[in-house]
Amino acid sequence: MTTTTSATSTASTASSERLRLMAVVARLYYVHRLRQRDIAERLGLSQARVSRVLQQAVEHGFVRTDVAVPVGLLPELEEEMERRYGLQEVHVVEVPPGTTDLAPVLGRAAAGYLVEAGISGRTVGFTSWSTTLQAMASALPDLPRSGTSHVVEMLGDLGSPALQHAAARSTQRLARVLGAEPVFLRTPGVAATPDLRRRALEDPYVRRAVELLDDLDVAFVGVGPVAVHSMLTPDDNYFSDAQLVRARVAGAVGQLDQRLLDAAGEPVVTELDDLVVGATLDQVRRAGRRVVVAGGASKLEAIAAALAGGWVDVLVVDLGTAQALATRTTDPLPTVAPAV
Incomplete structure (x- = not known):
């Protein structure tokens, strides 16, 4: 019971962090107009990773004419x-x-x-x-x-x-x-x-x-x-x-x-x-x-x-x-x- 709860909590935290990363990368790219290479250097990610996260942000509906940030992210x-x-x-x-x-x-x-x-x-x-x-x-x-x-x-x-x-x-x-x-x-x-x-x-x-x-x-x-x-x-x-x-x-x-x-x-x-x-x-x-x-x-x-x-x-x-x-x-x- 304890192990299951802990695993669920960790998975939920990881999922929330993935959403947060999408929001951060999307804002840097679409709002602040940073290049993917600059975003990668700033966040310590590979440029390929930044490109994938931007695609995921689009797929999750973060990107329209602005960036829609899920409730709970700041x-x-x-x-x-x-x-x-x-x-x-x-x-x-x-x-x-x-x-x-x-x-x-x-x-x-x-x-x-x-x-x-x-x-x-x-x-x-x-x-x-x-x-x-x-x-x-x-x-x-x-x-x-x-x-x-x-x-x-x-x-x-x-x-x-x-x-x-x-x-x-x-x-x-x-x-x-x-x-x-x-x-x-x-x-x-x-x-x-x-x-x-x-x-x-x-x-x-x-x-x-x-x-x-x-x-x-x-x-x-x-x-x-x-x-x-x-x-x-x-x-x-x-x-x-x-x-x-x-x-x-x-x-x-x-x-x-x-x-x-x-x-x-x-x-x-x-x-x-x-x-x-x-x-x-x-x-x-x-x-x-x-x-x-x-x-x-x-x-x-x-x-x-x-x-x-x-x-x-x-x-x-x-x-x-x-x-x-x-x-x-x-x-x-x-x-x-x-x-x-």
Whole structure:
């Protein structure tokens, strides 16, 4: 019963994403007058794929004298976000009323996006501790082989052994559906001292993972506030409360895989950088395509900082957060559980 329901949900998400892709491609071609080659480059698709999607849009009745967009899709808001922040693509997700946990909703939407857009590149970075990205990996069906050879974790272990096991399973899942080798970063993501971090980097398995992060084709990046994650406790392979207070005093409003950013998206250099075992901001910057799947009131400042600094290429986000970002409002959003 559970398996059938999950499969139906995944199929429905994939179907919705196919409709959304038709709407996006049709608007770019017929409304904004972009060439198919330019659309392909912008969305990370082949030109042949763009041509097929345009044909499907015609067959589904999207194209008349204008583009008819199905109810529930939000192309105008997505285009405004893309224009405002220079993003390649934005996927805005409507969250059912009463939802208290955004992670499963955003994760399924991200899985649908990947089913349609695919992943191109040999090396994929994956923030396996993110509950939203874990939900994405869980919702993914088997994908056509894309040439991906490695899925490498972008941050070491956080939290209890149970949380670490869940992270490893998500990495294995994503690697399996891509037909790639999982590359684990099995060491504390936040070392107790700089010396312990240096010693961890001497391990050949850790060193291999960190070196692979130098050449990421796609990076699924974790974004969050400068605070203890709800699933963690201070010092639990993580920063202490006092360290986080000092980071906020230094101007940090958000983090990318535990690397700190200020409100303008600029790096905030503190002693905490010498404790993190994972992708550096330089490695994130060099990645071919940076994908962020996040939302919720507690993430608003962090997402805004990541966008301001140009750290994101593709954003999957809930409607409330997207509206706040599109209008640059500082008004608080409705309280929901954060999605990491």
